[in-house]
Amino acid sequence: MSQTLNASTLLIVPLAPLAGALAAGILGTSFGGNRIGRRLSHTLCILGVLISFIISAMTLQSVAMDGARFNATLYEWMVVGGLKMEVGFLIDGLTAMMMCVVTFVSLMVHIYTIGYMEEDDGYNRFFAYISLFTFSMLMLVMSNNFLQLFFGWEAVGLVSYLLIGFWFNRPTAIFANLKAFLVNRVGDFGFILGIGLIAAYAGTLSYAETFAKAGDLAKLGFPGMDWQLITVICICLFIGAMGKSAQFPLHVWLPDSMEGPTPISALIHAATMVTAGIFMVARMSPLFELSETALSFVIVIGAITALFMGFLGIIQNDIKRVVAYSTLSQLGYMTVALGASAYSVALFHLMTHAFFKALLFLAAGSVIIGMHHNQDIRWMGGVRKYMPITWITSLLGSLALIGTPLFAGFYSKDSIIEAVHFSRIPGSGFAYFAVMAGVFITAFYSFRMYFLVFHGKERFDQNPDAHHGHHDGHHDEHHSPHESPWVVTAPLVLLAIPSVLIGFLTIEPMLFGGLLKDAIAVDNDKHPAMASLAREFHGAAQMALHGLTSLPFWLALGGVVAAWYMYLINPAVPTAIKARVQPIYTLLENKYYMDWFNENVLARGARMLGMGLWKGGDEAVIDGAMVNGSARGVAWVAGVVRWFQTGYIYHYAFAMIVGVFVLMTWFVWLNK
Numbered sequence: 173m174s175q176t177l178n179a180s181t182l183l184i185v186p187l188a189p190l191a192g193a194l195a196a197g198i199l200g201t202s203f204g205g206n207r208i209g210r211r212l213s214h215t216l217c218i219l220g221v222l223i224s225f226i227i228s229a230m231t232l233q234s235v236a237m238d239g240a241r242f243n244a245t246l247y248e249w250m251v252v253g254g255l256k257m258e259v260g261f262l263i264d265g266l267t268a269m270m271m272c273v274v275t276f277v278s279l280m281v282h283i284y285t286i287g288y289m290e291e292d293d294g295y296n297r298f299f300a301y302i303s304l305f306t307f308s309m310l311m312l313v314m315s316n317n318f319l320q321l322f323f324g325w326e327a328v329g330l331v332s333y334l335l336i337g338f339w340f341n342r343p344t345a346i347f348a349n350l351k352a353f354l355v356n357r358v359g360d361f362g363f364i365l366g367i368g369l370i371a372a373y374a375g376t377l378s379y380a381e382t383f384a385k386a387g388d389l390a391k392l393g394f395p396g397m398d399w400q401l402i403t404v405i406c407i408c409l410f411i412g413a414m415g416k417s418a419q420f421p422l423h424v425w426l427p428d429s430m431e432g433p434t435p436i437s438a439l440i441h442a443a444t445m446v447t448a449g450i451f452m453v454a455r456m457s458p459l460f461e462l463s464e465t466a467l468s469f470v471i472v473i474g475a476i477t478a479l480f481m482g483f484l485g486i487i488q489n490d491i492k493r494v495v496a497y498s499t500l501s502q503l504g505y506m507t508v509a510l511g512a513s514a515y516s517v518a519l520f521h522l523m524t525h526a527f528f529k530a531l532l533f534l535a536a537g538s539v540i541i542g543m544h545h546n547q548d549i550r551w552m553g554g555v556r557k558y559m560p561i562t563w564i565t566s567l568l569g570s571l572a573l574i575g576t577p578l579f580a581g582f583y584s585k586d587s588i589i590e591a592v593h594f595s596r597i598p599g600s601g602f603a604y605f606a607v608m609a610g611v612f613i614t615a616f617y618s619f620r621m622y623f624l625v626f627h628g629k630e631r632f633d634q635n636p637d638a639h640h641g642h643h644d645g646h647h648d649e650h651h652s653p654h655e656s657p658w659v660v661t662a663p664l665v666l667l668a669i670p671s672v673l674i675g676f677l678t679i680e681p682m683l684f685g686g687l688l689k690d691a692i693a694v695d696n697d698k699h700p701a702m703a704s705l706a707r708e709f710h711g712a713a714q715m716a717l718h719g720l721t722s723l724p725f726w727l728a729l730g731g732v733v734a735a736w737y738m739y740l741i742n743p744a745v746p747t748a749i750k751a752r753v754q755p756i757y758t759l760l761e762n763k764y765y766m767d768w769f770n771e772n773v774l775a776r777g778a779r780m781l782g783m784g785l786w787k788g789g790d791e792a793v794i795d796g797a798m799v800n801g802s803a804r805g806v807a808w809v810a811g812v813v814r815w816f817q818t819g820y821i822y823h824y825a826f827a828m829i830v831g832v833f834v835l836m837t838w839f840v841w842l843n844k
Contacts, residue, residue: 177242186310192220197300225275232268262316266691270313277443280663287659352425359415366408406466413449434537442529471511475606478504482613513699514591521584528572531667542653554630577719583675594704615731
């Protein structure tokens with residue numbers, strides 16, 4: 173590829189998965205008459221994503237090596253006044269990196285799905301959904317204007333709704349997808365307000381034009397308040413990110429979304445959709461840099477999420493939910509990095525996390541298949557010797573997640589902790605404590621899960637629910653687990669490689685090189701975190717050596733040792749601790765009563781308000797007083813008037829005489 177990127181080649185990237193989705197979704201389902209079978213459906217979808225990945229990788233190479241860039245409108249949809257609504261692509265280091273992450277993880281998930289969903293009736297429909305999801309996510313990251321960003325934003329929300337409720341015969345799945353949809357609407361309301369304020373005050377929906385006017389926007393106040401306009405815009409945009417990227421208190425949808433099949437947990441809740449919010453805030457860095465208040469809000473929300481969602485991971489028994497809470501906690505870390513103005517560090521963690529978290533989810537799915545659809549880690553143990561590939565890849569993913577030196581997660585996580593340490597934003601002290609404590613907690617629950625599943629004595633035969641198939645009626649009589657087929661293990665191996673190596677290889681270009689230089693704006697005088705990191709950095713190998721002596725390493729080691737002691741050596745300890753701190757356990761068990769509050773206070777309050785408006789406003793005032801009341805009034809007047817309309821001439825003559833008499837009396841009285 174030459175210096176300039178070709179628009180038609182770039183168009184293939186989102187359109188290839190879309191073509192696969194349409195083929196599988198229309199021709200492969202009863203909607204279009206089941207014209208193509210399973211094999212052709214999955215081949216077309218995988219081919220579409222593979223083409224996307226190859227072009228994305230080539231694009232990343234020409235962006236990183238030759239400095240190629242692309243920013244142009246491809247199609248003008250309409251012009252309203254001076255506001256242009258168009259479809260366009262912006263390709264720089266940030267976009268190219270995101271394109272590669274999205275397409276690679278999506279490709280792994282597509283291949284894995286062949287094995288995971290082979291017994292499911294909705295096989296072709298599932299492939300159609302995940303390819304459509306890939307298209308939506310690519311449209312989101314490649315956009316160069318807010319309209320297309322919003323289109324992609326809503327499209328990934330819609331497809332995630334379809335995927336979470338994929339098994340629509342299960343009440344829990346339907347409840348979970350409705351919850352995800354509603355919570356995301358709350359975030360999206362803030363998001364569209366932010367975009368609306370930009371359209372109103374900057375008069376444009378294009379990123380480049382908005383950033384060019386950012387300085388002028390920063391001088392404006394918000395009408396009727398003493399707030400800065402830029403602060404309101406940034407907080408509104410970030411509320412959108414809080415919904416998508418599951419930040420406290422809009423995080424409640426993510427753990428429940430584990431009701432969907434495991435491949436989408438890996439696709440949506442590890443690598444792509446939940447990172448859309450992080451990507452968007454990084455893309456908007458020229459605006460966020462102008463508002464210290466917004467950055468402070470971001471760092472505090474991120475710190476709360478990183479710490480308190482980690483605590484919930486400790487008490488989960490469902491293998492997928494443990495990984496789900498670790499995702500929430502890691503998204504908190506990324507958000508903290510955004511608040512500390514270390515946008516490139518947040519994106520670096522987004523990228524490394526995408527690989528090892530997708531790996532952990534897919535490994536969890538492999539364990540679920542091997543355990544005949546049992547998801548409860550209390551009834552596992554000793555799985556290591558039955559599922560060697562799943563075991564080794566899970567171990568590598570867990571080591572990356574807890575930030576073991578030389579692994580991918582170490583470089584990004586350590587950089588976040590350092591960046592927060594150097595940050596001067598209000599709230600960074602609390603954030604530093606939260607990310608430090610989070611290191612121990614993450615190591616503890618990750619290895620609690622790892623030890624309970626892969627080590628210790630086998631507990632499959634004690635499972636009270638062993639004979640109930642999970643969703644597709646597995647009724648295996650033999651309970652020994654078995655290694656999954658190659659279509660499941662190959663993606664695990666391919667994801668394990670970057671989980672180990674990608675941090676070491678890419679920390680320099682991503683944080684201190686030119687890859688993200690023109691995509692991200694940082695005001696180094698006000699926010700010195702990145703400049704300080706660059707001064708401290710002496711190469712990836714040196715960083716890993718230094719990491720062995722740092723506090724985060726010892727905290728992580730402490731977490732692993734504690735989990736090993738409590739779950740393998742002396743299992744009486746957790747039971748004793750639980751008995752001592754029952755109130756705290758109950759609080760965690762009920763997820764801080766957030767769901768209770770949402771269902772009983774917010775939802776019930778909204779319902780009562782709705783009932784009041786319906787009964788009081790609609791029925792009493794509008795229907796009762798205005799519509800029916802006016803009709804009754806007219807009827808009453810007509811009834812009175814009817815007495816005078818008799819049809820007798822002498823009645824009318826009498827009325828005329830009385831009328832003349834009244835008029836004469838009145839005139840006389842007036843002329844006195």
